[in-house]
Amino acid sequence: MKKELKFKVNGEDYDLWVEPKTLLVQVLRDELGLKGTKWACDSGACCACTVMVDGRAVKSCSILALQVNGKEVMTVEGLANGPELHPLQQAFIDNWAFQCGFCTSGQLMAAKALLDENPDPTIDEIKIAMDGHLCRCTGYNMISEAIQDAAKRLQAQKQQEGGK
């Protein structure tokens, strides 16, 4: 029996009816067409499916969709501002922080949650925040560097905005 799921995704309100067995990742990809969220290991081991729920990074393959009822979800599609990439996305590009790119959307969402909470993380803090994320191309160092770079860019952006 389907149940009602009302939630926000990337700022948009949705009111859907879903089977209770539906996982959050299935709603995002199959119902809403947001294929940026990747579904990989299916066993909670890789974090490729990471999205933010109420500002916190979580694994969308390990959450029942009905559990985000009334909550606010952000996926990788919600990062960019129109054609303008989010500083994290730009930093990932500039620092060569991905090769095949499959794990990137999950990495970006975990990094976003980290920087929202801790705008100036040390490398060790980045490692702890990101340690669930598997990258088979093993670009781990570049990913950490990109996150630190993004932190600098975001702080500079903030100062500029504050200075205006």
Place this chain on the structure above:
Amino acid sequence: MKIDGTFNLKGSPQKIWDTLLQPGTLASCVPGAEKIEATDDKTYDCLVKQSVGPISVKLKFTVKITEMDPPKYVKAVGNGEALGKLGTFSMVLGVTLNEEPGGNVKVDYTTDVNIVGKLATFGERIMHAKAESVSRTFGSNLQKTLQSLNA
């Protein structure tokens, strides 16, 4: 994965041997056995349910006796699947009956199990301990059966 163990029984090796290889005995003594049928004198069709906490698995398999030295040693191979597409497995089982003083028989068993599929990713962590409790229960069930036969 190798699982070895021992349990002790009272009775003569011959009596234990005869009882042990009866499908009826096996079905009543193997914990969780839903069906054990002999399809010929060396082959058994088995359906056994095992559970650990909330996890339960139904195993459907065939056991074929490949070597026998009555009433001391039997070797068998098993092949089957865990129902629900959880995986397949094969095993080699060896059972040795050692007569000991005082009318005791020490039963040593060795198993070598290979699992393929989902069951393997999760199963090994708990299968050893489960095997131990299953064999202990099997031993005590078998002992009860022997006693009731003697009575």
Place this chain on the structure above:
Amino acid sequence: MKTILNDFEHFAPKTVEEALDLLSRYGEEECKIVAGGQSLLILMKQRLVTPKYLIDIKGISALDYITFDEQQGLKIGALTTHRAIEKSPVIEKYYPVLAEMEQNVSSVETRNWGTIGGNISHGDPSGDPAPVFIALNGRLRIAGLNGERTVEAEDFTLGYFETVLGHDELLTEIQVPALPPHTGVKYTKFSQLQGDYATASVAVSITLEAKKKTCSDVRIALGAVAPAPMRAKKAEEILRGEKISDDLLARAGQAASEEASPTTDAEVSEEYKRELVKVLVKRVAKEAFERAKKA
């Protein structure tokens, strides 16, 4: 092709009473309680667990709290997330070992959604929280339709994924007494990967008498090396009432290694795990002792 869960009927009670009422109706059938689901959903995807009824308690907000006072000690609601414990200022101040322990629980993503009560109720012998709560002399509060009971943390798990919880019961709270003066606690886990299941884990709490020379009380808890988290009581006996020395700590490690009943798994052998217990108990107890001297 990804696994799709089996069909089930989903209930989302908003209060403990509603949850208990549902449990009294469905508890004895193929029914599971899900909180954060970080362990259960994996088993459900593998079809190792296929409930007909799922009672989803994640929305019972009354069970999400952390409180502390000197008399009552620490109380953690069962639906508090791992992350909330890791980041709690109260925990940081009075029970830093719990924050350290939480950093070992899987990844930030899991800790953000998974709950402490869900973890403990899952009854996995290699879970991180249970040994620490055992070392801290914790108690678990359980609600049922016929009233409440509390059990010692060390008595809660019976074996692999089996606990003392009845079909109609729910773990609601974890209680930890205020630590006696001069008490130090330490937890260490050994695993193949950061955040992975423990190969072996050890939690030790040591209390020193006023002069900080003699060990007046000690609790040693082991994870992942028996069907349930366990206390190494023989190892404790070696330390209790004695002046702690490296030699004594080594003997306690040896005793704990003999008390444990680990099994060989896909990664390491029984002997390897016993060796781990021996070394970890010595090391972790030493650190707990150092902390007790400063406390």
